[in-house]
Structure formats: C-alpha cells, structure tokens
C-alpha cells in the first residue's frame with residue numbers, strides 16, 4: 001500500500017474536505033500557540049493547494065490572502081495571488097491585496113526537493129528568510145509569524161534572526177508532521193516594533209531609576225532597564241530581552 005493510502009491525516013483530510021493533510025499541522029499548531037484569532041488578517045506564503053488557507057479562514061473569519069507559484073483553485077472568502085515570495089515586487093502585490101497590515105504571516109513554502117540534503121536545506125532557509133523579510137514589512141506591531149524550515153546546519157542562525165524580531169520564539173513539530181520528516185516550524189509571537197534588537201550594544205546615560213531599582217536609559221524614547229546601573233552612570237550595555245514597550249540591557253561596564 002502506498003504511504004499516503006494508510007496515512008491517518010491523509011484520510012482524515014479527504015473525509016473532512018481539506019485539500020492537504022498539512023491542514024492538521026496548522027490546526028495543531030494553532031491549538032497550542034493561538035497564533036490566529038477571530039477577525040485576524042492572515043497572509044499565507046507558499047499556500048497551494050490551500051489546506052492552510054481553509055484552516056486560516058475557519059479560524060479567523062477575516063481577510064485571508066494566499067500566495068504561491070502555483071495557481072490555487074478558489075476558496076470562498078480567500079484572495080489568492082500567483083507570485084514568487086522571493087521577489088521584491090510580490091510584497092507590493094500582497095500589500096495592495098491586504099490594504100493595510102496583517103495580524104499573522106504563515107509560511108509552509110517548500111522547495112522542489114533535489115534529494116541533495118544540503119541543497120534542499122539551504123533552499124528551505126532561503127524561502128523562510130524571504131517569508132521573514134515579508135513578515136517584517138506586512139505585520140502590525142505585536143503580530144505573529146509561523147514558518148516551516150528543514151533542519152540542518154543553518155537552522156540555528158535563522159532561529160536567532162527570528163528571535164531578534166519577536167518576543168517569544170520557539171521551534172515546534174506538530175503531531176501531524178511525519179515522524180521521518182526533517183521539517184520543523186518556527187513559531188514566533190508578538191513582533192517587536194521598538195528601535196532596539198537583542199544583541200545590540202549601546203553606550204547610554206542612565207537618566208532615571210525604575211521601581212525595582214534598575215537604572216533606566218532611553219533610546220529614541222524607548223526605555224532600557226539596566227540592573228546594577230545607578231542614576232548618572234554612563235554605561236555600555238548589551239540588549240538581552242526586548243518587550244513591546246521596553247527592553248532589558250546587561251551591563252558590560254559603567255563610569256559614574
């Protein structure tokens with residue numbers, strides 16, 4: 001028997017009217033991480049044949065836009081574009097379709113497999129990186145992002161790139177991913193919109209002291225809390241964590 005004929009999620013998708021078994025991956029990921037909420041505007045990159053689009057529409061009921069190199073046969077209430085997510089001009093097409101900012105960007109894009117592992121891994125990372133680039137332009141502050149990646153030696157670097165842009169990031173493989181599959185999903189919540197990123201180093205002046213006794217410096221009006229720094233200190237700090245309205249900096253050295 002062919003693998004798909006005995007696959008539980010393949011049969012379930014057929015019975016429940018989803019176009020692809022991958023629909024269950026998004027359902028399971030959303031159940032655990034609550035990325036898509038009612039009313040959200042969702043952009044799906046690499047969306048054909050449309051299983052995720054069906055699920056996204058059910059979950060949000062709001063505007064859903066799907067993009068793929070392949071044509072996607074119509075889904076009620078879903079807008080589709082035939083375009084390459086690696087091309088700059090595709091962003092303009094999506095922005096025009098969305099007419100504002102999106103709440104969630106999801107990407108299940110996969111390259112045509114060559115069979116050479118490092119080539120496929122590197123192409124998968126390229127697609128995910130294109131999706132991240134688009135998400136940064138499309139999402140509203142606090143928006144959510146989900147991307148598939150084939151694991152390999154570039155995975156951790158890409159994970160760090162996502163961590164610089166979102167408050168909460170983790171890798172997750174839903175039960176509907178095949179056990180033998182090397183794919184995993186990066187689940188990223190709450191896009192950071194402030195001027196600082198994790199790992200940035202700054203020379204700052206401590207202008208005030210917070211309730212907890214931490215020194216507070218401002219970067220373009222954005223507060224950075226520095227443990228161990230005193231009022232009036234000139235400090236060198238490294239950004240360790242970024243929240244929606246403030247960040248934490250680790251003291252590297254201080255002059256009073």
Ligand SMILES: C[S@@+](CC[C@H](N)C(=O)[O-])C[C@H]1O[C@@H](n2cnc3c(N)ncnc32)[C@H](O)[C@@H]1O
Pocket residue numbers: 019020022023045046047048049050051052053067068069070083084085086108109110111112127
């Ligand atoms: C695994 S399928 C997506 C399945 C989809 N999530 C669903 O539930 O139906 C991966 C898709 O990525 C698309 N893709 C690959 N490279 C792309 C690119 N550069 N731009 C747009 N789509 C791309 C492929 O055409 C393919 O349809």
